[in-house]
Amino acid sequence: MLSKKMFIIGGTASKTIAEDLSKNLKIPIANTISKRFPDDELYVRIIDDVSKEHVIIIQTTYPDYNIIELFLLQNAAEEADAKEISVVIPYFGYARQDTKFKNGEPISAKALANLISLSADRVITVDPHKEHILDFFSTNAYSASAVPEIAKYLKEKNIDLILAPDKGALERAKRASEIIGCDFDYMDKTRIDGTTVEIKPKKLDAQNKNVAIIDDIISTGGTMAISIQELKKHGAKKVSVACTHGLFAGDAIKKLNSAGCDEIISTDTIQSDYSKVRVSPSLTPFFNRLV
Ligand code: R5P
Numbered sequence: 001m002l003s004k005k006m007f008i009i010g011g012t013a014s015k016t017i018a019e020d021l022s023k024n025l026k027i028p029i030a031n032t033i034s035k036r037f038p039d040d041e042l043y044v045r046i047i048d049d050v051s052k053e054h055v056i057i058i059q060t061t062y063p064d065y066n067i068i069e070l071f072l073l074q075n076a077a078e079e080a081d082a083k084e085i086s087v088v089i090p091y092f093g094y095a096r097q098d099t100k101f102k103n104g105e106p107i108s109a110k111a112l113a114n115l116i117s118l119s120a121d122r123v124i125t126v127d128p129h130k131e132h133i134l135d136f137f138s139t140n141a142y143s144a145s146a147v148p149e150i151a152k153y154l155k156e157k158n159i160d161l162i163l164a165p166d167k168g169a170l171e172r173a174k175r176a177s178e179i180i181g182c183d184f185d186y187m188d189k190t191r192i193d194g195t196t197v198e199i200k201p202k203k204l205d206a207q208n209k210n211v212a213i214i215d216d217i218i219s220t221g222g223t224m225a226i227s228i229q230e231l232k233k234h235g236a237k238k239v240s241v242a243c244t245h246g247l248f249a250g251d252a253i254k255k256l257n258s259a260g261c262d263e264i265i266s267t268d269t270i271q272s273d274y275s276k277v278r279v280s281p282s283l284t285p286f287f288n289r290l291v
Helices: 013-026 065-080 106-117 133-135 148-157 168-181 222-233 250-260 280-288
Strands: 006-010 032-037 042-046 053-059 084-089 121-126 140-144 161-164 183-186 190-193 197-200 210-218 238-246 263-266 275-277
Touching: 006 013, 006 121, 013 053, 013 084, 032 140, 042 065, 042 222, 053 065, 065 238, 084 148, 084 183, 106 121, 106 133, 121 280, 140 280, 148 161, 148 168, 148 210, 148 238, 148 263, 148 280, 161 168, 168 183, 168 210, 197 222, 210 263, 222 238, 222 250
Parallel strands: 006 053, 053 084, 084 121, 121 140, 161 183, 161 210, 210 238, 238 263, 263 275
Antiparallel strands: 032 042, 190 197
16 A cells, blocks of 8 residues: 655656665655756656645755756645655765865855755755764754665675774774674775875784775775775785765776775665665665654
8 A cells, every 4th residue: 555645756866766765665656757958957847746745855966967856856846735845865965065174165065955955844865974964954854874784785795894994984884893793993094185095004904804895985986996905915805895875986996996896885875886785774764654
């Protein structure tokens, strides 16, 4: 029996998550149209009647054109007189500019949060780069974690050691290690600039071990590539890299493979060939009580 009071709307960036949540929660997916005008502007339409209904819009805000689609879907739901609008942002693009690092910069995460909040009763995002970005939303905002799902995947791979690429990511590694039942540690990373990182040699017991490095994001792959090289120097048998958000910018995949990476794992917050872990089980509990 499908709930008659709710609809899921899957933006083009987040179709698999919409389908999974629809199955998990037994909520129908609303029929929508999304197409481009000849000048490339976006047209969306929610075909089902969602008036007086609770709609859950799911859309990653990356790359930029998906942000526009999210805004238009939110407005379409509001204009259609939806009773309640929940917005799920599997990957919250722009979250890394979460402060003014230099004078004259925007706080991009805040700029986006302000606009998304205008037509949302609640927002849920997965593994935001820093939790404090939730405070930028002027509506109820929550985060879900994909770490348990990633850890379940890694548990099948006989991992001996889980590593965080820097101390800031240690909690994530610890949580995964508890689920897997293995050791955890961190590496000593310093970011030089947007594309260069330095991993200082650190005493690590990686000899003959099957190691997985876990991070929230893989972007250029620089952090992971240098960590893999360091671990291989320490005698690691196998090194896998796992992240929630696989951006894989530019030649990231090539960089990881050249560094000797044995497996690349990411979730479906951003769809790619490496989306081996699905995040919907982490999101389902938020809505169970509302169905
Ligand atoms: C940084 O603090 C993040 O957690 C990631 O480590 C970073 O975004 C990865 O970037 P890249 O793949 O470009 O090294």
